[in-house]
Structures are given as structure tokens and as C-alpha cells.
Amino acid sequence: MKKTLLSILALGISAVMSATAPEYLNHYLIDGPNGQDISSKVRLCPDGSFLTLSHFGTITDGEAMTFDGETVAYGAATTSTSDNRNLLLIKHNADGKKQWVVYSKAGYIDVASNADVCVGTDGSVVMLLNVRCSDGNGNDDLVAPVLVDASGAETEFPDWNRSAKIFNQIVVKLNASGYVQWVKTVAMDQLPVPEASSGNSATITVNAVTPYCLQTDANGNIYIGGNYRAPMIFTGAKNSVYVLQPRNLKGYNGDVQQSAGGAYLVKLDGEGNYLTHLRVSGEAKRDQINAMVVSDGSLYFTGNVQGTEGQTLTLGKYSFSLTNALDGLMVGAVSTDAFTPLYFNLIPATANSSSRHTTQCKGMQMIDGSLYIYGLVTGGFLTAPGGSEILASSNTQLQGFAIRINAAEGTVTDGVCNKLGIGGYLGAFKYKDNLYFYGYQMNATMGAYLDEYASTGAFATPQRYSLIAGGGAPTAYSCAFNEKSTQLYTIARGNNVFKFGTVESAKPQNWSGVLGIHCFDRNAATTIETVVGDNNLTVTGETGKISFVAEAPTQISVVNTVGQNVYSAEIPAGNSSVTVPAGLYIVNTTKVVVR
Numbered sequence: 163m164k165k166t167l168l169s170i171l172a173l174g175i176s177a178v179m180s181a182t183a184p185e186y187l188n189h190y191l192i193d194g195p196n197g198q199d200i201s202s203k204v205r206l207c208p209d210g211s212f213l214t215l216s217h218f219g220t221i222t223d224g225e226a227m228t229f230d231g232e233t234v235a236y237g238a239a240t241t242s243t244s245d246n247r248n249l250l251l252i253k254h255n256a257d258g259k260k261q262w263v264v265y266s267k268a269g270y271i272d273v274a275s276n277a278d279v280c281v282g283t284d285g286s287v288v289m290l291l292n293v294r295c296s297d298g299n300g301n302d303d304l305v306a307p308v309l310v311d312a313s314g315a316e317t318e319f320p321d322w323n324r325s326a327k328i329f330n331q332i333v334v335k336l337n338a339s340g341y342v343q344w345v346k347t348v349a350m351d352q353l354p355v356p357e358a359s360s361g362n363s364a365t366i367t368v369n370a371v372t373p374y375c376l377q378t379d380a381n382g383n384i385y386i387g388g389n390y391r392a393p394m395i396f397t398g399a400k401n402s403v404y405v406l407q408p409r410n411l412k413g414y415n416g417d418v419q420q421s422a423g424g425a426y427l428v429k430l431d432g433e434g435n436y437l438t439h440l441r442v443s444g445e446a447k448r449d450q451i452n453a454m455v456v457s458d459g460s461l462y463f464t465g466n467v468q469g470t471e472g473q474t475l476t477l478g479k480y481s482f483s484l485t486n487a488l489d490g491l492m493v494g495a496v497s498t499d500a501f502t503p504l505y506f507n508l509i510p511a512t513a514n515s516s517s518r519h520t521t522q523c524k525g526m527q528m529i530d531g532s533l534y535i536y537g538l539v540t541g542g543f544l545t546a547p548g549g550s551e552i553l554a555s556s557n558t559q560l561q562g563f564a565i566r567i568n569a570a571e572g573t574v575t576d577g578v579c580n581k582l583g584i585g586g587y588l589g590a591f592k593y594k595d596n597l598y599f600y601g602y603q604m605n606a607t608m609g610a611y612l613d614e615y616a617s618t619g620a621f622a623t624p625q626r627y628s629l630i631a632g633g634g635a636p637t638a639y640s641c642a643f644n645e646k647s648t649q650l651y652t653i654a655r656g657n658n659v660f661k662f663g664t665v666e667s668a669k670p671q672n673w674s675g676v677l678g679i680h681c682f683d684r685n686a687a688t689t690i691e692t693v694v695g696d697n698n699l700t701v702t703g704e705t706g707k708i709s710f711v712a713e714a715p716t717q718i719s720v721v722n723t724v725g726q727n728v729y730s731a732e733i734p735a736g737n738s739s740v741t742v743p744a745g746l747y748i749v750n751t752t753k754v755v756v757r
Contacts, residue, residue, distance in 0.1 A: 182593065182594065182596070182614075182682050183627055184612060184627055184629065184650055184680035184681065184682055185680060185681055185682070185684060186629075186662045186663050186665060186678075186679075186680055187257075187649070187679040187680060187681055188257065188258055188678075188679045189258075189630075189660065189662055189665070189667055189676055189677060189678045189679065190229060190230045190258055190676070190677045191228070191229070191230065191231075191660075191667055191668060191670055191674060191675070191676055191677075192214065192216055192218075192227075192228075192229055192250070192252075192653075192674060192675035192676065192677060193227070193228050193229075193670050193671055193674040193675070194218045194219065194220070194225070194226070194227045194228065194237075194671060194672065194674060195225065195671045195672055196218070196219035196220060196221060196225075196245040196672055197219060197245065197657075197672045197673045198217065198218065198219025198244065198245040198246075198247055198673075199216065199217070199218045199219060199227070199655075199672065199673055199674045199675055200216060200217055200273070200274045200639070200655055200673075200675060201214055201215070201216035201639060201640075201653040201654075201655065201675030201676075201677070202215055202216065202217075202273050202274050202275070202277070202639045202640060202653070203215035203273070203277075203278065203279050203639070203640050203653075204640045204641060204642045204651050204652070204653050204677075205279055205280060205281050205642055206281065206642045206643075206644055206651075207253070207281050207285055207338075208281070208283060208284075208285055209285060210255075210256045210644060210646070210647065211253060211254060211255050211256060211261060212253075212254050212256075212642055212644075212651055213251060213252065213253050213254070213279060213281065213287065214251070214252050214254065214653060214675075214677060215249075215250075215251050215273055215277065215278075215279045215289070216249075216250040216251075216252075216273065216675055217247045217248060217249055217250060217271060217272055217273045217274065218235065218237060218247070218248050218250050219237070219244075219245025219246065219247060219248075220236075220237025220238055220239070220240070220245060220246050220248055221239065221240060221245055221246070222239050223236075223237075223238055223239040224236045224237075225237045227248070227250055227265070229252060229260055229263075230259075230260070231668075232260070234250070234252065234260065234263045234265070235248065235250050235263060235265035235267070235310075236265075236267050237265075237266075237267060238266075238267050238268045238269070238296055238305060239296075239297075240296055240297045241297045242297045246270055246296045246297070247270050247271055247272045248265060248266045248267065248271060249264070249265055249266040249271040249273060249291065249309070250263070250264075250265045251263065251264040251265070251279065251287075251289065251340075253287075253312075253340060254677075255751075255752065256644070256647060256649065256752075257679070257751065257752065257753065258651070258677060258679050259751055261340075262312035262339065262340040263312060263340070264309065264310065264311050264312055264336065264340050264342075265309075265310050266307060266308060266309050266310070267308055267310055267316075268296060268305045268306065268307060268308040268318075269293055269294065269295055269296050269305060269306055269307025269308060269319070269322075270293065270294045270295065270296040270307070270327070271291055271292070271293050271307065272292060273291065275374075276292040276372050276373055276374070276388075277289070277290060277291045277292060277373065278290045278373070278374070278375050278376035279376070280376050280377055280378050282378050282382060283380060284338065285337075285338030286335065286336060286337050286338055286343070287335070287336040287337075287338075287340070288333065288334065288335055288336075288376060288378055288384055289333070289334040289336070289376075290331065290332075290333055290373050290375075290376040290386050291331070291332050291333075291334065291373070292329050292330075292331060292371065292372070292373050293307050293319075293329065293330060293331075293332050294307075294327045294328055294329045294330070295307070295322060295323070295324050295327055295328075296327075297327075304324045304325075304326075304327060305324075306318060306319045306322035306324060307319050307322065307332075309334070309342060309345070311336065311340055311341050311342045312336075312339060312340025312341060313339075313340070313341050315341070315342065317342050317345055319332075319345075319347070323352075326352075326366060326368060327368060328350065328352055328366065328368055328369075328370075329350070329368065329369045329370065329371065330347055330348060330349055330350055330371075331347070331348035331350075331371055331373045331386070331394075332345055332346065332347050332348070333345070333346045333348070333376075333384065333386065333430065333434050334346075335432075335433075335434065344433060344434055345434075346397070346430075346434035346435075348371075348394055348395065348396060349394075349395040350367065350370040350371060350390075350392050350393070350394060350395070351392055351393035351394075351395060351405070352366035352367055352368075352370070352392065353366070353367055353392050353393065354366065354367075355367055355414065355415065355416040356411055356412075356414055357413060357414060357415050358415055358416045359415035359416065359417070367391055367392040367416065368416070369391075370390060370391045370392030370408075371388060371389070371390040371391070371392070371394065372388045372389045372390070372423075372450065373386060373387075373388040374387060374388040374389070374450065374451060374452045374453070374465070375387045375388065375451060375452060375453050375454045375463075376454075377454045377455065377456045377461065378456070379456050379461075379498055381432075382431070382432030383429060383430065383431055383432065383437070383498070384429070384430040384431070384432070384434065385427065385428070385429055385430075385454060385456065385461055385498075386427075386428050386430070387425070387426060387427045387428070387451030387454055387463060387465075388425070388426060388450060388451055389423045389424065389425060389426070389448065389449070389450035389451070389465075390406070390408050390423055390424065390426055391408055391411060391414060391422055391423040392408055393405050393406060393407055393408060394406045394408075394426070396428065396430075396436035397435065397436060398435045398436040398437070399431075399435045402436075404436045404439075406426060406428075406439060406441065408423060408424055409423075409424040409441075409443065410422055410423050410424045410445075410446060410447060410448060410449070411423070413447075422447065422448055423448055423449075423450070424441060424442055424443075424448075424449055425441065425442045425449045425450050425451045425465060425492075426439060426440075426441050426451070427439060427440045427441070427451055427454075427461075427463065427496065429498075429501055437501075438501045440477060440478070440496060440501065440503065442475050442476070442477050442492075443475070443476045443477075444469075444473060444474050444475035444476055444481075445469065445470075445473045445474070446467055446468065446469030446470075446473050446475050446484060447468050447469045447470070448466070448467070448468050448469070449465065449466070449467040449468075449469075449475060449492065450465045450466055450467075451463045451464070451465040452464060452465040452466060452523040452524070452525075452526075453465070453523065453524070453525050453526035453535070454526065455526050455527065455528045455533065456498065457528045457569075459497060459498055459499065460495050460496065460497060460498060460504060460569075461495065461496045461497075461498050462493070462494070462495045462496075462526065462528065462533055462569065463493070463494050463495075463496070463526070464491060464492065464493045464494075464523060464526050464533075464535045465491070465492055465523055466489055466490070466491065466492075466521055466523055467484070467489075467490050467491065467492045467508070468487070468488070468489045468490070469484045469487065470484065470487055471484055471485060471486050471487060472484065475492070475506075475508075476506075477494055477503045477506040478502060478503035478506070479503065480494075480503055480505055480506035480507075481506070482506065482507060482508040482547070483508075483547070484508070484510075485508070485510045485547045485548075486510065486511065488510075488511035488512070488513060488519040488541065489511055489519055489520060489521040490508060490509060490510050490511040490521070490543070491508075491509040491511070491521065491523060491535065491543065491565075492506065492507065492508055492509070493506075493507050493509060493533070493535065493567055493572050494506040494507070494572065495569070495572060504572075505571065505572040506572075507546070507572045507573065508546070508547060509535075509543050509544070509545075509546070509565065509574060510543065510544045510546070510547055510549075511541055511542070511543055511544075512541055512542040512543065512544060512551060512554065513541050514540055514541045514542070514554070514555055514557070514558060515558075516558055518540055518541060518558060519539075519540060519541030519542075520538075520539065520540040520541065520560060521537065521538075521539055521541075522537045522538040522539070522560065522586065523535065523537045524536060524537035524538065524586065524587065524588050525537065525587075525588065525589060525590065527590045527591070528569065529590065529591070529592045529597065529617075530592065530617065531569055532566050532567060532568065532569055532575070533566070533567035533568075533569045534564055534565070534566055534567070534590050534597075535564070535565045535567065536562070536563060536564045536565070536586075536587035536588075536589075536590055536599060537562075537563060537586055537587060537588075538560040538561065538562065538563070538585070538586030538587070539553075539555055539560065539561060539562075539563040539579065539586070540555050540558055540559065540560055540561070541554065541555060542554030542555060542579065543563075543565065543574075543577060545573075545574040546573065546574065549574075552565065552574055552576065552577035553565070553577035553578055553579040554579060555579050555581070555583070556579070556581040556583075557583065559583030559584045560583055560584050560585065560586055561579050561580060561581055561582055561583040561584075561585065561586065562579065562580040562582060562585060562586040562587040562599065562601045562613070563577065563578065563579045563580075563586070563587065564577065564578050564587055564590070564599055564621070565577040566621075576620050576621055577621065578615070578621035578624075580599075580601070580613055580624060582601075582603050582608070582626075583603065583604075584603070584604040585601055585602045585603040585604055585637075585638075586601055586602070587599040587600065587601040587613070588600055588601055588602070588638045588639055588640055588641065589601075589638075589640055589641035589642070589652075591641070591642075591643035591645075591650075592617055593643065593645065593648065593682055595616065595617050595618075596614050596615065596616060596617055597614070597615045597616070597617045598612050598613065598614055598615075598643075599612070599613045599615075599624075600612055600629075600638060600640075600641035600652055601613065601638055602636060602637050602638035602654065604635045604636075604637060605635055606631060606632050606633065606634060606635060606636070606658075607628075607631060608628055608631065609628060609629070609630045609631040609632065609633060609636045609654070609656075609660075609661075610628075610629050610630040610631075610636055610637075610638040610652060610654040610678070611626055611627060611628045611629055612626070612627045612629060612650075613625070613626055614626070614627070629652055629662070629678055629680060630652065630654045630660055630661070630662060630676060630678050631660070631661040631662075632656070632658060632659050632660045632661035632666070632667075633654065633655075633656020633657070633658055633659070633660045633661075633676070634656045634657040634658040635656065636654045636655060636656035636660065636676075637654060637655050637656070638652065638653075638654045639653050639654060639655065639675075640652070640653050641653075646686070647681070647686055648681050648682040648683040648686045649679060649680070649681045650679070650680045650681065650682070651677065651678070651679055652677070652678045652679075652680070653675055653676065653677050653678075654675070654676055654678070655673060655674065655675050655676070656670065656673070656674070656676065657670060657672060657673045657674070658670070660676045660678075662678060685755075696716060697712045697713045697714040697715075697716045697735075698711075698712065698713045699711070699712045699713075699716050699750075700712075701749045701750075701752055701754055702754075703747070703754035703755045703756045704739075704756065705744075705756070706741060706742070706743075706744070706756065707739045707740060707741045707742060707756065708720065708739060708740050708742060708747065708749060708754055708756060709737070709738075709739040710733050710737070710738050710739065710740075711736070711737050712733060712734075712735055712736070712738075713735060714735050715732050715733065715734055715735055716732065716733055717731075717732050718730070718731055718732070718733050718740075718749065718750065719749070719750055720740065720742065720747050720748070720749050721747065721748045722745060722746070722747055722748075723745065723746050723747075728742060728747070729742070742756055743756070744756050
């Protein structure tokens with residue numbers, strides 16, 4: 163069924179009324195010599211700083227990774243035909259400068275799609291990672307993972323299984339300074355693969371879990387979700403042990419790209435101890451949780467589901483039946499305290515003209531009380547089983563899609579496909595009266611862009627802004643928006659010079675990441691009230707003065723907008739200030755507004 167004429171007319175009424183073009187501020191390369199360098203996540207911190215999560219490829223021990231031309235991490239050797247993959251987590255100040263780095267120099271950590279990071283209200287950081295031993299230099303024993311935190315301290319995993327390259331989940335907690343607080347391993351019971359095929363191990367399930375998403379709540383509890391294909395073993399308080407048994411393994415041959423396995427949602431406490439879990443039950447071929455949002459005592463989730471028409475999936479007291487064998491979406495909600503389901507619904511997929519459908523669910527956001535699911539699609543979706551078509555791609559290429567959900571009921575209210583492929587949507591936010599979706603088209607002219615829609619009414623044709631062009635054929639990965647400063651942080655990937663309007667980057671060494679910074683209101687973007695730098699320096703622009711707090715004596719330089727140095731001195735440890743007229747100043751490398 164197609165949308166009614168009334169819905170089509172509504173599209174015209176809801177055209178974007180107030181377009182605001184983002185302005186380029188700066189960019190930084192996250193660069194290495196090999197082809198496995200991918201920056202996949204960017205997350206805001208409470209103080210206006212932000213994180214980027216990446217992995218980088220290395221072939222020899224000590225091979226370097228750089229940020230803005232500075233070496234920030236050293237990777238590990240491999241004897242495989244492709245690069246080893248190493249973790250790289252960077253904390254940046256609001257202007258993008260590096261504050262601290264956490265990385266891995268041994269083991270294999272892939273964060274392109276099987277990892278997540280989130281920030282607590284106290285600035286602490288939690289990472290969910292998929293980790294295995296690396297090939298090393300060809301020794302009999304494989305090399306176990308090693309993390310290097312911001313203090314330089316190393317965390318090794320001596321009990322890691324080195325007999326095979328077996329993936330396990332790990333949950334890592336860092337404090338706001340980037341120091342490791344604890345690491346929890348979610349071990350996998352390595353059972354034989356039921357129907358192993360050629361090229362896949364028959365004796366063990368090497369890659370038994372796909373950890374897609376992570377969230378924390380105001381009480382410090384941690385939620386992890388994804389898909390699993392072998393028993394997961396959790397530890398709780400007082401060394402208690404909990405085992406989650408998998409389902410949907412019929413026909414599974416060990417190939418992680420094959421549809422198999424079931425969705426899981428696990429709640430941990432602030433120390434990483436198991437508290438409780440929920441699992442989807444039923445006979446579907448595959449179901450998984452791709453994205454989650456915690457808001458006002460509820461956890462909302464979405465993910466892919468695929469099976470045979472008539473098969474039923476159940477979560478608690480809620481069930482739905484699949485309407486076809488295509489790659490649909492599920493959406494659900496759970497109370498964070500009781501951890502009981504509030505609803506569990508199906509968003510059915512529809513095929514394109516070639517009878518094809520592909521869904522890549524990339525994220526979920528809560529905006530103004532509505533949930534937004536977004537990603538890449540070939541084909542389309544219905545509002546509900548037996549409902550009307552809510553969106554459809556224009557051809558067989560992957561294109562960006564967004565679906566608006568009533569958060570209270572889990573029902574679809576609207577959707578859109580941007581008809582621009584090959585590409586999709588990778589992030590979402592609201593500014594003033596408009597919704598923005600960050601995405602990419604795989605060509606050098608358009609590259610990474612923003613699509614702007616009105617925040618109310620039906621989706622209409624978007625206003626589009628190119629953010630990162632060039633780069634060979636850049637692909638976007640993630641974005642984060644600071645509403646207070648109006649600054650937008652985006653990360654993308656390419657193998658050639660990136661272009662930001664008339665500004666060009668240096669040429670990356672290979673396929674590497676780029677961090678772009680834009681803003682919607684330059685005056686708001688310069689109103690960064692507090693920034694932490696060397697010696698835990700805090701800089702605050704106040705009325706008629708700039709105030710400082712430092713743990714140790716620190717050299718300060720204050721420059722006005724015409725380049726004049728208005729103050730230069732070594733401030734003492736503790737509190738101090740300097741009187742200056744109202745205006746914009748650069749304190750060391752930080753922009754500060756004085757009223």
C-alpha cells in the first residue's frame with residue numbers, strides 16, 4: 163500500500179522553514195600507514211570535550227598511529243595477510259585538540275562495527291569491545307591483548323585463550339582522566355559449530371558474539387546488547403557465575419556473515435558485575451540489538467530481525483509474527499529498574515522492484531520525546547504488519563533512511579528515504595526547529611553531508627549540506643552535536659585529500675580517518691565556559707575577567723582577536739584571574755568569551 167494523498171500533501175506543508183548552514187571550523191587526520199584505520203564513534207563528554215573511538219592497522223611491533231601529525235599510539239606485529247587491528251580512544255577538548263589517549267599494542271580489537279563507547283555523568287568512560295589474540299610474529303603462542311591507558315599503565319590478559327584466535331567481549335571502565343578502573347571479560351563457551359562448512363572451525367565457535375551497543379544510566383548501571391551464537395559466561399558479585407545459552411543455531415556453519423543467533427540485552431552494575439538479562443525467544447533465523455537509548459527510566463532498543471513468514475518472536479509478554487523472509491526491524495522498550503519489557507514491535511520490510519531488501523540499522527536517538535531509527539536500506543518498510551508503506555529506496559543501491567517512532571507505544575509515525583546512494587545515515591540530532599541526519603554518498607563530490615528536515619510534521623525533501631568532500635570516496639561513520647556550543651563533530655574515512663569547502667587536508671598515508679568540526683552559530687561556539695588542559699587547567703570566561711584553576715604553576719598566554727598578546731605569565735597553582743575587556747580571546751589554544 164502507498165501513502166494516501168493526504169500524507170503526500172502533508173509532505174509539502176512540512177518543508178524546512180528555517181535553514182541554517184553549518185560553518186567549517188577545523189579538521190584533524192587520524193592517520194596511519196596501513197589500510198585498516200577506521201574511526202567509528204564520536205561521543206560528547208559532560209564538560210564539552212568529546213571522544214573518538216577508532217582502530218588502526220599495524221604489521222610490525224611499534225608501528226605508529228598519528229593524530230594531527232603527532233604519534234599517539236604504537237601497534238603490534240602480525241603474520242597474517244592483513245593488518246593487525248589495534249584500539250585507539252582519544253579524548254579531545256572542545257576545539258578537537260588531544261587531551262589523552264588509550265590504545266592497545268597487542269591482541270586484536272576491531273571497533274568498526276562490533277564495539278561501542280559511552281560517557282557517564284561524571285566523565286567516566288565505558289567501552290564494549292570484541293577482542294581476540296593476534297598472530298604476533300609466528301610464535302607458537304598467540305599474543306594476548308594489552309591495553310595502554312592514559313597514564314601509560316598496561317593491562318594484560320594473562321588468562322586469555324591463546325590456543326586459537328577466539329573472540330571474547332570485554333567491558334572496560336576508565337575514569338575521566340583515561341585511567342583503567344577495571345576490565346571485565348565476558349567469556350564464550352567454545353562449543354563445536356553444529357554444521358561447520360569448509361574453511362570454518364568445526365571444533366570451536368571462533369567468533370561467537372557480535373557486541374553492537376552499550377549504554378549507561380544515571381545510577382552508573384551498564385547495558386550491553388548484540389547477537390550471540392555460543393554460551394556467554396558472566397561473573398557477578400561474590401564471584402557468582404551466570405551462563406546465557408544461545409538459540410537460532412540451526413544451519414549455522416561458523417560463518418559470522420551468515421544469519422544466525424539471537425539477541426541479548428544484559429544489565430551490569432557500575433563495577434561490571436552481572437545483574438540481570440533479557441533474551442528474545444522464538445524460531446527466527448537471526449535477531450540482534452543494534453542500538454539502544456536510555457531515557458527517563460526506560461531503555462529503548464532496535465535491531466535487525468530475519469526469518470520465515472509466520473515465525474513468532476517473543477520478549478516477556480509481548481510477541482509478533484514475521485510477515486516475510488526479508489530483513490526487518492524490531493523496536494522495544496524495557497524498564498531500567500524492574501528490567502521488564504514495556505513493548506516489542508515489528509517494523510516489516512518490503513522488497514524493491516528487483517525483489518531485494520537489505521537493512522543496516524546504524525543508530526537510535528531520542529529527540530523531543532520521539533525515537534529515531536536510522537541507517538542504510540535497499541527496499542522499504544511498512545508502518546506495521548498489514549500497514550502502509552512508510553518509506554522506500556529509489557533503486558537497488560543502499561540509501562539513507564530514518565523512521566520516527568512514538569516512544570510511549572513503539573509505533574511508527576513517519577519515515578523517509580533520502581534517495582541518495584551508495585550511502586546512508588549514521589547520526590542524528592536537533593538544532594532549533596530542524597532535524598539533522600549525518601550521512602554520506604560514496605563519491606568525492608558529495609562525500610559526508612547533513613540532511614536537514616523540519617522537526618515537526620511529515621518528512622519532506624531535505625536541505626543538504628556537504629561537510630567533508632574529496633577523500634577519494636569518503637564514507638561517514640558517526641557524529642555528535644553539542645547543543646550549547648552548536649559545534650558538530652563528525653568522523654569519516656578516505657584515502658586521499660579531504661576537502662572542507664576551500665580548505666584541504668594533508669593527504670593521508672592510506673585509508674585513514676578524519677575528524678571534522680563545524681558550527682551553526684560561531685558566537686555560541688566560542689562560548690566555551692570551562693576547558694581542562696595541562697596541569698588540569700580550568701579556564702572560564704566571566705564578566706570582565708578570565709579565571710583560572712590549575713594544579714601546578716602553568717604558563718598562560720591570552721591573545722585577542724587581532725593577534726595582540728594581552729596577558730602572558732606563569733599563573734600559580736590554585737585560583738587566579740586576569741581582568742580584560744569584554745570580547746573573544748584565545749587562552750593558550752582555547753577560545754573563551756568574556757562578557
